[in-house]
C-alpha cells in the first residue's frame with residue numbers, strides 16, 4: 001500500500017475514533033454557532049501537507065485559485081492579529097459556507113478537534129486536550145475518569161512513522177513543519193528532495 005493510501009486509511013480510523021468518542025459524549029456540531037474551522041492551529045508533517053496539495057490539485061482550476069486567494073487574506077489576518085498580540089481567528093480558506101472543500105484530504109487536527117483527546121508523550125507525560133465548549137458542557141456532570149476520551153497516542157505514532165517513511169533521512173535536515181493550512185496552501189506543495 002502506498003504512503004498516501006496508508007495515510008488515507010489512518011485518517012479514516014482517526015475519523016472513526018472521533019465519531020465514537022463524540023457519540024459517547026452526545027456531541028454534535030449541528031447548529032453550533034462557533035466553528036472549529038476559524039481556530040488558529042498549526043500542522044506539523046510534510047506528508048499531511050503533500051496530501052492536502054494532492055486534494056488541491058484534484059480541484060478545478062477556478063476553485064483552487066479561489067482557495068489560494070482566500071489563503072492570502074487569511075495569512076494577512078493572522079499576521080495582523082499576531083502583531084497586535086491577539087489570538088487569530090479567521091475562517092479556513094477551504095471552508096465553503098460551513099462545509100470543508102477538501103474534506104477527504106483534511107488534516108489530522110481537523111479530524112480530532114472537538115472531543116477530549118489525550119496523548120502520551122515519549123517522556124511519559126500525558127497531554128490532555130479538553131475538547132470544544134459543547135463537549136465540555138456535555139460532560140460537566142461526569143466523573144473525570146468516565147469522560148469519553150480519544151487517546152491519540154497510537155494514531156499519532158502511526159502518523160510519525162508515515163512521515164518518516166515519506167520524507168526519509170532528509171527529515172533530519174529539512175525545516176520543521178509548523179504551519180497553518182493557509183500557509184501550506186500559499187507555500188505550495190512541499191519539496192522534500
Ligand code: SF4
Pocket residue numbers: 036037038092093094095096099100101102103106107110181
Ligand atoms: S480543512 Fe476543512 S475541516 Fe479543516 S479547518 Fe479547513 S474547512 Fe475546517
